[in-house]
Amino acid sequence: MLEKNNRYQEGKKVSYISLIANILLAILKISMGFFAGSTALIADGFHSVSDMASxxxxxxxxxxxxxxxxxNHPYGHEKAEALGTNLLAVILIITAVFLSREAFLTLISGEISQPGFVALIVAFISIVAKELLYRYTIIIGKKINSRALIADAHHHRSDALSSIAALIGIAGARMGFTVLDPLAGLVVAVLIFKVGYDILKTTSYELMDGRPSKEKIDIIYKTTKTIEGVIDVSxxxxxxxxxxxxxxxxxxVSGRITVRQGHNIAADVKQKIISENDxxxxxxxxxxxxxxx
Structure with a gap:
């Protein structure tokens, strides 16, 4: 695992790149969405705004x-990542609720205009940009083992998927099926909600001290059993x-050994587990x- 300072520097670099990209995409999508009269593109633009916050x-x-x-925090502050990721999930869910409301109101109003061609171009640009951001962020997130960064990467992927939905809706609306544009906005909202829910579920499990994979427990068990003097592990x-x-x-351990010997065996167990598991x-x-x- 990377040293703390290097880990933060890696995370900071990715976050700055994501922030700049999301600011540009949000401005482009929202402004062009209003200009081209596309509900789907406006919804997608506000998804990018939520990306900035995340x-x-x-x-x-x-x-x-x-x-x-x-x-006051003898174990450190590592759970700040899980708390931050939880907040990210809540922002996504709230964004999804507001976007679905706007799309639904547009649908029932019946006042749906045909979006301009520029909306198609902007949606395509967003798909490419967000997919590239996803791939870059997920690689660094796994490299530094950051759950928050990995969650943000999946947020980028959800934005790419929502841009695909927006592209399909805009294209359909330009072909005469104008109802497809607000419907695409509704699909975008549902996609955002699902990503938010999945992230919230995962991080809540961590904050509730949920057990990790069985494979990790098996690794710890096998490592401990190799220590001389350990009779059983439970x-x-x-x-x-x-x-x-x-x-x-x-x-x-054997009941015939001294307390000091038992302590030394425990120290060996701790040292080996930490040395073999970064x-x-x-x-x-x-x-x-x-x-x-």
């Missing part, structure tokens, strides 16, 4: 997560803490004696 949240949460442990608990994990487990932040080992006959 990128700022990601940038701030990554910075906060790198703050060292203190008296009750392995792992919880996410930002980009890293905190492990809590119980080992069984994503493990801390390990708490409980030592239990086996039955002595």
């Amino acid at each position: 990128t700022l949240i990601v940038l701030i949460s990554i910075k906060l997560s790198e703050t060292p442990a203190d008296k 009750d392995i608990k792992i919880r996410s803490y930002g980009p890293r994990y905190i492990v809590d487990l119980k080992i069984v 994503d493990v932040k801390d390990v708490l080992v409980h030592v239990n004696p086996n039955s002595v006959h």
Whole structure:
């Protein structure tokens, strides 16, 4: 795993690029949406506005997560990323609700105009730009193991998908099926809502100390069993803490050894787990004696 400062610098670089791109895309889509009379493009533009907010949240949460442990936060501040990601999800859901309302009102009003050709061009530009941003962001997010950055990458992908929906709606409206433009705006809103819900579900699971994959538990179990003096391993608990994990487990050692020897075995377990797993932040080992006959 990257050092804290390098990790933040990588995240900051991606966030700045995303922010600049989203500002330009939001201005382009909203202004051209009004100019060309496209509800779908305007909805897509406000999706980019929500992207701007999410990128700022990601940038701030990554910075906060790198703050060292203190008296009030002895485990550190890594969960700031999960909190920031949760806020991002809420923004997406709220955006989706407002956009769906506007699209629905346009549909029932019956006052639907045919969008201009420029709306098609802008929608296509948005698809290409957002897909490139997704690929770049997801690569860096995985590299620095940032859940917030990975969530932001999927936000970019949802924007690309919503731009595809907008493109189809605009094209259909220009062919005479004008109802397709506000319908596309409604589809965009649904896509945004789904992404927000999925992100909220994932980060809430982390904040509630949900168990990671079984594969991770198996790795910790096998590593612990290789330590000399460990007879058995049980009750392995792992919880996410930002980009890293905190492990809590119980080992069984011989009841005939001294307390110091048991302590040394526990220290060996902790050292090996951390040295072989870059994503493990801390390990708490409980030592239990086996039955002595």
